[in-house]
Amino acid sequence: MLRLKSINAYYDQAHVLKNVSLHVSPKEIVALLGANGAGKSTLLNLVSGLVKKMDGEVLFEKEKIARLGPHKIVRRGISQVPEGRQIFNPLTVLDNLKLGSYHRFSRGEKKTIARDLDNIFSLFPILHERRHMPAGNLSGGEAQMLSIGRALMSSPKLLLMDEPSMGLAPKIVNEIMKVINKLRDWGATILLVEQNAAKALKIADRAYVMETGKVVLQEDASTLLGNPEIVRAYLGKSKKEIWE
Amino acid sequence: MWEKQYESMDRNDLEQLQLERLQATLNRAYRSVRFYKALFDEAGIIPEEIKTMEDLAHIPFTRKTALRDNYPYGMFAVPLREVVRIHSSSGTSGKPTVVGYTKNDLAHWSNLVARILVSAGVTSEDVIQIAFGYGLFTGGFGLHYGAERLGASVIPVSSGNTEKQVMIMKDYKTTVLVCTPSYALYIAEVLEQMGIHPNELSLKIGCFGAETWSESIRGKIEEILYIKARDNYGLSEIIGPGVAGECQYKCGMHINEDHFIPEIINPETGERLPIGEKGELVLSTLTKEALPMIRYRTGDITRLTEEPCQCGRTLMRMDRVTGRTDDMLIIRGVNVFPSQIEHVLLEEEGAEPHYQLIVDREGALDILEVRLEVCDKIFYDEVKLQQEFQKRVQKKISSVLGIKVKLTLIEPKSLERTAGKSKRVIDKREK
Numbered sequence: 001m002l003r004l005k006s007i008n009a010y011y012d013q014a015h016v017l018k019n020v021s022l023h024v025s026p027k028e029i030v031a032l033l034g035a036n037g038a039g040k041s042t043l044l045n046l047v048s049g050l051v052k053k054m055d056g057e058v059l060f061e062k063e064k065i066a067r068l069g070p071h072k073i074v075r076r077g078i079s080q081v082p083e084g085r086q087i088f089n090p091l092t093v094l095d096n097l098k099l100g101s102y103h104r105f106s107r108g109e110k111k112t113i114a115r116d117l118d119n120i121f122s123l124f125p126i127l128h129e130r131r132h133m134p135a136g137n138l139s140g141g142e143a144q145m146l147s148i149g150r151a152l153m154s155s156p157k158l159l160l161m162d163e164p165s166m167g168l169a170p171k172i173v174n175e176i177m178k179v180i181n182k183l184r185d186w187g188a189t190i191l192l193v194e195q196n197a198a199k200a201l202k203i204a205d206r207a208y209v210m211e212t213g214k215v216v217l218q219e220d221a222s223t224l225l226g227n228p229e230i231v232r233a234y235l236g237k238s239k240k241e242i243w244e
Numbered sequence: 245m246w247e248k249q250y251e252s253m254d255r256n257d258l259e260q261l262q263l264e265r266l267q268a269t270l271n272r273a274y275r276s277v278r279f280y281k282a283l284f285d286e287a288g289i290i291p292e293e294i295k296t297m298e299d300l301a302h303i304p305f306t307r308k309t310a311l312r313d314n315y316p317y318g319m320f321a322v323p324l325r326e327v328v329r330i331h332s333s334s335g336t337s338g339k340p341t342v343v344g345y346t347k348n349d350l351a352h353w354s355n356l357v358a359r360i361l362v363s364a365g366v367t368s369e370d371v372i373q374i375a376f377g378y379g380l381f382t383g384g385f386g387l388h389y390g391a392e393r394l395g396a397s398v399i400p401v402s403s404g405n406t407e408k409q410v411m412i413m414k415d416y417k418t419t420v421l422v423c424t425p426s427y428a429l430y431i432a433e434v435l436e437q438m439g440i441h442p443n444e445l446s447l448k449i450g451c452f453g454a455e456t457w458s459e460s461i462r463g464k465i466e467e468i469l470y471i472k473a474r475d476n477y478g479l480s481e482i483i484g485p486g487v488a489g490e491c492q493y494k495c496g497m498h499i500n501e502d503h504f505i506p507e508i509i510n511p512e513t514g515e516r517l518p519i520g521e522k523g524e525l526v527l528s529t530l531t532k533e534a535l536p537m538i539r540y541r542t543g544d545i546t547r548l549t550e551e552p553c554q555c556g557r558t559l560m561r562m563d564r565v566t567g568r569t570d571d572m573l574i575i576r577g578v579n580v581f582p583s584q585i586e587h588v589l590l591e592e593e594g595a596e597p598h599y600q601l602i603v604d605r606e607g608a609l610d611i612l613e614v615r616l617e618v619c620d621k622i623f624y625d626e627v628k629l630q631q632e633f634q635k636r637v638q639k640k641i642s643s644v645l646g647i648k649v650k651l652t653l654i655e656p657k658s659l660e661r662t663a664g665k666s667k668r669v670i671d672k673r674e675k
Binding site for chain 1: 260261265267268272275278291292293294295296322323326348351531533536551553
């Protein structure tokens, strides 16, 4: 479904993604793991069309999307749940959700939008309860649910999730992971960036381990659990120390 | 198929997977192995510049000497505490080469060997007698864990004590024999000596490897043991057995390309040859953690084919290995591969599949003597018949090789038999 070939990306002079290749097949949950600054979020932003200084090939459903604007990429069926939620605090929960389907109104999809909204409320009953409340009044976990719900409102084929567990209490994190698992049952395709490697590997099918802008490992998630290479990637221990 | 999702993968998807794994391997090797860092730096290559599979051709080769120079653990890409298994070569020709495996490497290895057994026709119902040496040699343990992974019943007899092997084979109802082709021939001889007919055994399949053999040897083995003989290929520097294996169509060995990238090069110039041409096989590992190998020169001469196979596997195939760059003999300036001679010998009625090549020098001239075991009938029959046979075969070999060859006929069973790899060439020339 999504295929990246030898991607390089830059922030001004800084070379942040170095020759990254990656793919996501339909109905797969793929995790991107690595320490802060490894380039995980940059990679998601690049797929969403937010990073312009780049080279390499980004194929979505066999078509090149690297030079498209973010709004066009959303229309193709890629939606991002951004890091730190990024919800619109003064707007109500319902309005936030509706904004997620903004581009679909003009296409006369009112009926399907209403159905999607119902689905999202069944997934997150709490959002239904608070639908008329300003989003700014939500707790961290609820805001994260709203952020996921908003992304789902665009009826995406591919969902990009950037650290959905960040800053949440462990109990809420489990809640969010359950939601992701449920999305899997719905047949969603997800590219997931996570700091919490153990949690991510439990729900993902495959994972890529990144280190300073490069992929150092790609494996089935089940075999990566407990792999020392992950510890190295997070601790940034770059040299082997055979005799220690 | 054991892992259908990989073995019959769409070639386009496979190429993407290979690229991803190659780039990750290069990053790890460059970061963690001093040898590769130096190799890349010297060639002016940074791993980030390898953007396509074609770019791989810019990377310098790794040779066996790299393993010897970095003896014992210098080529490892992970700390020793993450290595859970160590194998090594015997070290008869210099320092031994040492190879290591992480937990994950072993899991992959077992799966790859299971793939090869399945493609040879082995199932979880089979009883597998592993007559490869157990120990530092990768053959025994490699096949052992692969067969267990598959769920077959494994008899780890190891090599040697052939009469006991035969007894076990008969009494334990072995259905699959794993050993070198030359040992299979020897087992057949011992069967005969013991007066056991192959019909009394339950043997169905033989998975043979670890040395070069020919189609004619296959024919012989199938004929005298009443089994299907299947070829497989591997080498310890890459992983051991599990690199490639034959399917039921016997049209070459499917290379597990999701774990290894094959290339064929001209052994003299190092230039990459197009698919379909014969040359030296070069392999790069894609998933190995403990010992990544990048463009490793195997020394094995073969040919690749991309043509689709009837079995449904989309993996590329390699021909049976016809020789090694280092067992090519140069005799009076002519390149001679032992396999060429073997081919001629085994077409002859009365020739046994046991022979030895002796190269020596008389004055300034190289001479090649072929010592061939012949059946009792020819050896003990009329002198005239024997002479005729000798002359005819000698002429045939000479014309195939393009140099004069001396053929000596010897008594049946006079050459030494081994349970491991047979030694067929003795080069007495001063190096």
